[in-house]
Amino acid sequence: MAEPLSTDEIDQQLNELPGWEYKDDKLTKEFSFDNFRDAMSFITRLSYEAEEQVHHPEIFNVYNTVEISLSTHDAGGKVTEKDIALAKTIESLHNN
C-alpha cells in the first residue's frame, strides 16, 4: 500500500510538475483546450493511463476545461507516489 508523502516530499515533486498545486490534500491542475472535443480527447487519452496504473483521478470537465485532482483512496485520501506518477504521465500526455 502506498504511504502518504510528507509536505516536503510533495513540494519537491511539484518542482517537476509546472501548474500543479497541492491543496485540500490533493494534487490539482486545470487544463484548458481550444474546445470541448479537445478536452474530451484529453480525458479519453488519460483514462487509458489511469486504468494501466490502476489509479484514477477526479476529472471535472466544463466545456473546454478539465480540472484533474489526484489523491490516493487507499492512503486515506492523501497524496502518495501513485499520484505523483499519474500527474507526470498526465503532464507528458498534455505536452505531446
Added chain:
Amino acid sequence: MAEPLSTDEIDQQLNELPGWEYKDDKLTKEFSFDNFRDAMSFITRLSYEAEEQVHHPEIFNVYNTVEISLSTHDAGGKVTEKDIALAKTIESLHNN
C-alpha cells in the same frame, strides 16, 4: 436565445426526469456504474450528444460515478429548455 424556465416549469419537467434535482440554479444527477470503464463509456457516449445539441454539461467523474450538472451559459447560467432536452437525452442513453 433560450429563456430561463420558471421554478414551476422546472418542477413539472423534473417529473419526467427521475433522480434529477434542481439546485444552485442547475439540474443535477449522479450516475453510478460498475467500474471506471463503464463510467468513461457513458461520458464518451454523451459527449457526442452534447456536440450535436451544441450544449455541454458539467461532468464530474470519480472512478465509477459521474455527476452531471446542466445550466445554460447564454441564459445567465439558468436552466432553460436546452438543459431539459439534454437531460432527457442523457436519461435515454443511461436507460438503453
